[in-house]
Every structure is written in structure tokens, then in C-alpha cells.
Amino acid sequence: MYRAFRTTVKRLAQKLTGQSDVRGFVRQQKLWLSKRIYRRPVSIAELRQRLIDLGVTPGRTLWVQSSWNEFYNVPLRPSEMIDLLRDLLGPGGTLAMPAFPIDQNPDKLFLVDRAPVYTGLLCEVFRRYPDVRRSIHLSSSVCALGPNADFLIRDHHHTIMPWGKDSPFCRLAELDARMLGIGAGFEFMTALHAAECLLFDEVPFFRGVFDGTIRYRWQRANGETGEHEYRRRIGDIRPKRLRRHFGPDICANARLSNLRILAADAKPFIERAVTLGRRGITMYIQPVPKPELFVPSKQSTN
Incomplete structure (x- = not known):
């Protein structure tokens, strides 16, 4: 019934807007309006200092998710933004970004070192950087560059859970990594998905958000x-249902003209998501999060 209702609403919205991609249309309209409201240029020096204030410091491991559409007041090309981040991290730091493939057809050969990403222009430019390492995963691949890159990505294709133990996402927590959402807010923080993977055995509800497995073939260059x-x-x-549970003790927020930046340490961020999951507080609306489904399983190994 829920899916039928969503389909009906979607068709109605498509008819009213004359657009097949309603969400994309809404995003375009919001961006159009934002460009007319927020016109103050952001200097490179200003951006650099704000990134430092948010924890982008030498030697750290940094995870970045972004929307390049929101950089319209920043006088940098994607490659220059990447270079700025790398300069702040220094030679001892590691930069990582999502590299989720556009084509996730399991019947096709996944070309690890060539497949383009759908996670934004900054991520695609970063994927093509010299010496960048990419994890082998058809749905949740990650790119990384720096001393901790190999540790982050090397075991992703040995995991059954996309965002669970030994995935790059949980290893961000092991490395005390800093996470940034630049122009991409809380709802885009992929590390939220670590909760359903880490609680899969312990909490029955989270077994219901998965159905079967996907098997694919991969090839490196x-x-x-x-x-x-x-x-x-x-x-x-x-x-966004979880946002109010991640206060300033977990997430810091900043704004430069139109550009919003969210920052958080990976370990407490994931720990908070797991704690909430145990309490029955989840970002999932389907399957319906019924209280009885959050009673821990007796066979739990966590």
C-alpha cells in the first residue's frame, strides 16, 4: 500500500511539473533561487581557514562528500579544491571520497579503475588523480589517496555488508577520521549506513532492510x-529524521555565503547511529520500524 501511494504521488508530481525527474527538477529550482539570494564570493583564504577550524589538519584522514553545484561562489576548479584539501592534510594525511559507480549492473564486468562515479564532480575528478586507490565494491566503492589509503580500501571486496566491519566506512572510525559534507548535508553522510550493518545480527529490524545478495565480477587495470x-x-x-539526535557534540556546522559545511569525527558519528539503532530510532521508514523488531536477538554476536 505504501509503495502504491508513493507511485501515485510521484505520477501526480510528474504531471504537475511536466518533468519525469521531479526531485532533480526541485533541486534545480532551489539552486536557481539560491544563486539569486547568495551572491557573496568566498575567498580561498576564507575557505582555507574555515576548513582548518573544522578539523582539516596535517596528518588526519579526511572523508569528503560534496555537491559541486554549491561551489558557485568559490573561485576554484574541482582539481584546485582537491589540491587545497591535500595541502591542508600534508604528506601524512589521507583524503577519501565516495566513488559509487554510475552503472551498478551486476551482469556487467565492474572495471574498478575506469568506472565513473555518480557521487559528484569532485569525486569523479579525485578518482582520476594519480595514485588514487579505489575499493572494489559495485554499490559503495571508495577512493583514497595517502598513507592510510590501502588500509581503507583493501578489504572492501571481502565484506558481505557494504558499510560494515572492514569496510572503508568503519575503518574511518578506526583511524579517527574527520568527515566533511561540503554543500552536501547530513542526509548525504554515508556513514549512517554503518548502523544497519553493525546491528544486522543483533537487532531483527535491520535484517529486514536487506534482501538477498548481489554477486558480480570485477577487473582491475x-x-x-x-x-x-x-x-x-x-x-x-x-x-533527516535522525538529524536532531546529532547535536553539536557530534556535528559542527559552518556556512560561507551559500556554502554549508558539516563536520564530524567518524567514530562518535557511527557510535551515535548504532546507539540510536539499538533504541529503535532509525532513518528507515520502510520496512516499518515496529518496536518489537528492535528487541535484541538471543543469538546476537555483537
């Missing part, structure tokens, strides 16, 4: 090939 299988997520989410 050096000719190395293999197969990987991971659990398929089917649940429907509304991440």
Missing part, C-alpha cells in the same frame, strides 16, 4: 580479476 558478493539493501530511508 592490471588485469587482476575476481568475484564479490554483498547484501542488497532494499529499505527506504529519510536520514
Whole structure:
């Protein structure tokens, strides 16, 4: 019934707007309006200092999710933004970004070192940087550059849970990484998904957000090939439902002209998501989060 209702609403919105991609149309309209409201240029020096204030410091591991559409007041090209981040991190720092493939057809060969990403222009430019390492994962691949890059990405294709133990996302927490959402808010923070993976065995509800597995073949540029299988997520989410539970003790917020930046340390961020999940507080609306589904399983290994 819920899915039928959503389909009806979607069709009505498509008819009213004359657009097949209603969400994309709404985003375009918001961006159009934002450009007329926020016109103050952001200097490179100003951006640099704000990033330092938010914890981008030498030697750290930094995770960045972004929307390049929001950089219209920043006088930098994507490559220059990447260079700025790398300069702040120094030679001992590691930069990582999502590299989720555009084409996730499991019947096709996943070309790890060539497949373009849908996670934004900054991520795609970063993927093409010299010496960048990319994890092998058809749905949730990650790119990284720096001393901790290998540790972050090397075991992703050995995991059954996309965002669970030994994935780059949980390893961000192990490295005490800083996470930034630049022009991409709280709802885009992929680390939220670590909760359903870490609680899969413990809390029955989270077993319901996965259905079966996906198996695919992969190949690296050096000719190395293999197969990987991971659990398929089917649940429907509304991440903003969790935002009020991540206060200033977890998430810092800043703004430069139109550009919003969210910053958080990976470990407490993921720990908070897991704690909330145990309490039955989740971003999932489908399956319906009924209280009885959050009673811990007796066979829990966590």
C-alpha cells in the first residue's frame, strides 16, 4: 500500500511539473533561487581557514562528500579544491571520497579503475588523480589517496555488508577520521549506513532492510580479476529524521555565503547511529520500524 501511494504521488508530481525527474527538477529550482539570494564570493583564504577550524589538519584522514553545484561562489576548479584539501592534510594525511559507480549492473564486468562515479564532480575528478586507490565494491566503492589509503580500501571486496566491519566506512572510525559534507548535508553522510550493518545480527529490524545478495565480477587495470558478493539493501530511508539526535557534540556546522559545511569525527558519528539503532530510532521508514523488531536477538554476536 505504501509503495502504491508513493507511485501515485510521484505520477501526480510528474504531471504537475511536466518533468519525469521531479526531485532533480526541485533541486534545480532551489539552486536557481539560491544563486539569486547568495551572491557573496568566498575567498580561498576564507575557505582555507574555515576548513582548518573544522578539523582539516596535517596528518588526519579526511572523508569528503560534496555537491559541486554549491561551489558557485568559490573561485576554484574541482582539481584546485582537491589540491587545497591535500595541502591542508600534508604528506601524512589521507583524503577519501565516495566513488559509487554510475552503472551498478551486476551482469556487467565492474572495471574498478575506469568506472565513473555518480557521487559528484569532485569525486569523479579525485578518482582520476594519480595514485588514487579505489575499493572494489559495485554499490559503495571508495577512493583514497595517502598513507592510510590501502588500509581503507583493501578489504572492501571481502565484506558481505557494504558499510560494515572492514569496510572503508568503519575503518574511518578506526583511524579517527574527520568527515566533511561540503554543500552536501547530513542526509548525504554515508556513514549512517554503518548502523544497519553493525546491528544486522543483533537487532531483527535491520535484517529486514536487506534482501538477498548481489554477486558480480570485477577487473582491475592490471588485469587482476575476481568475484564479490554483498547484501542488497532494499529499505527506504529519510536520514533527516535522525538529524536532531546529532547535536553539536557530534556535528559542527559552518556556512560561507551559500556554502554549508558539516563536520564530524567518524567514530562518535557511527557510535551515535548504532546507539540510536539499538533504541529503535532509525532513518528507515520502510520496512516499518515496529518496536518489537528492535528487541535484541538471543543469538546476537555483537
